[in-house]
Structures are given as C-alpha cells and as structure tokens.
Amino acid sequence: MEDTSEDDIDIVTLLSKLLLDESLPSWVRFILTSRPDRRVLREFEPLQPYKLEEMSQQNLGDIRQYISKRVAEPAFGSQLEAAQISCQSLVDELTEISMGNF
Structure with a gap:
C-alpha cells in the first residue's frame, strides 16, 4: 500500500487500497454497500462493482x-x-x- 497521511485515511480509502492491492488471499471476499456518493464510487471503479438498483x-x-x-x-x-x-x-x-x- 502506498503511504498516505493519517488525515487522508478513512474506511473508503483503506478498503479500496486493500482490495486493489491484490495481496489478499483469493478466497477473501467483501460485500460493501454505499449511497451513490461519487467519491466512494470513484474509489471502487477499477473493481467493476455490481450496482443494486433500489427501485428495480x-x-x-x-x-x-x-x-x-x-x-x-x-x-x-x-x-x-x-x-x-x-x-x-x-x-x-x-x-x-x-x-x-x-
């Protein structure tokens, strides 16, 4: 993981870096949910998230x-x-x- 100042680290940053780092065992999975906050979605874009549509x-x-x-x-x-x-x-x-x- 790259160095980040403590002020920049939040759960979104931590999880996205952890998941993108690919150092986790292949059997580890996370199910994450979020409101459609652009900053959050942008962090996880490379992972090709599955989007749930609440009104579907x-x-x-x-x-x-x-x-x-x-x-x-x-x-x-x-x-x-x-x-x-x-x-x-x-x-x-x-x-x-x-x-x-x-």
Missing part, C-alpha cells in the same frame, strides 16, 4: 416477498383484522413506502 422490479419483488411472508405469520392475523386491512393492502403499502430499502 427485482428488488421491489424481494421486498414484497419478504413482507408477504412476515404478514402471513399467525401473529399478524388478529392485528390485520382489528385494523380492518387486508394482507395484500398492507403488503402493497409497505412495499411502496419502503422506497426500495430492504
């Missing part, structure tokens, strides 16, 4: 599936009944307000 149909489908499974649990039945809301309505509403955040 696939992501929203995963969210919908997770919520559906949770809402189908017995504990929710009486609560949905008391609130006079259908399972499907709750799933739709929660999926929409999630805005792609799992």
Whole structure:
C-alpha cells in the first residue's frame, strides 16, 4: 500500500487500497454497500462493482416477498383484522413506502 497521511485515511480509502492491492488471499471476499456518493464510487471503479438498483422490479419483488411472508405469520392475523386491512393492502403499502430499502 502506498503511504498516505493519517488525515487522508478513512474506511473508503483503506478498503479500496486493500482490495486493489491484490495481496489478499483469493478466497477473501467483501460485500460493501454505499449511497451513490461519487467519491466512494470513484474509489471502487477499477473493481467493476455490481450496482443494486433500489427501485428495480427485482428488488421491489424481494421486498414484497419478504413482507408477504412476515404478514402471513399467525401473529399478524388478529392485528390485520382489528385494523380492518387486508394482507395484500398492507403488503402493497409497505412495499411502496419502503422506497426500495430492504
């Protein structure tokens, strides 16, 4: 790794230099997530990152599936009944307000 002053070192800098250095064993993997901050993305560009789209149909489908499974649990039945809301309505509403955040 190249020398960097302590003021310049943050987690983004540290991880990008570590990953680009290629001195890690081949079996070491990292899963990193970030907001679309240009400075962060620029650091990892050479690694050809996989970009997750929060509002993609696939992501929203995963969210919908997770919520559906949770809402189908017995504990929710009486609560949905008391609130006079259908399972499907709750799933739709929660999926929409999630805005792609799992």
